[in-house]
Amino acid sequence: MDRQLARGEFSLPQTLTVAQAADVLAQALRSLAGKPAPWRIQAGELLQFDSSCLAVLMELRRRAGDAGVELLGVPHRLRNLADAYGVAFVVDPGAASPDPLQAASGDSGR
Numbered sequence: 001m002d003r004q005l006a007r008g009e010f011s012l013p014q015t016l017t018v019a020q021a022a023d024v025l026a027q028a029l030r031s032l033a034g035k036p037a038p039w040r041i042q043a044g045e046l047l048q049f050d051s052s053c054l055a056v057l058m059e060l061r062r063r064a065g066d067a068g069v070e071l072l073g074v075p076h077r078l079r080n081l082a083d084a085y086g087v088a089f090v091v092d093p094g095a096a097s098p099d100p101l102q103a104a105s106g107d108s109g110r
Helices: 018-032 051-067 076-084 100-105
Strands: 004-006 009-011 039-042 069-072
Touching: 009 018, 018 051, 039 051, 051 069, 051 076
Parallel strands: 009 039, 039 069
Antiparallel strands: 004 009
8 A cells, every 4th residue: 555645745554663664764755755744654553663764764754865854743652762773863863873983983972
């Protein structure tokens, strides 16, 4: 089923685990192809997910480029998972993205 909602909008399914990740990513990219960013991703239906959900969201952010992704209806558990993995920026636009040079060098800035 096509989960495209409107121009530049896509709704994540209720379940997004490693078993569904590749299919959901492909479906999202097909639905959003050629649409102007920021892409709006509805996450309010998510009930069952794992870290693969974060990987899908990170790839969608990467593909959207500078205009980015607007994530809507993020479940609290998904925010907690993103925090635990150190990628809160994926679900919270206010969270700072990690500095790739700092991360590569292991320098904590102290």
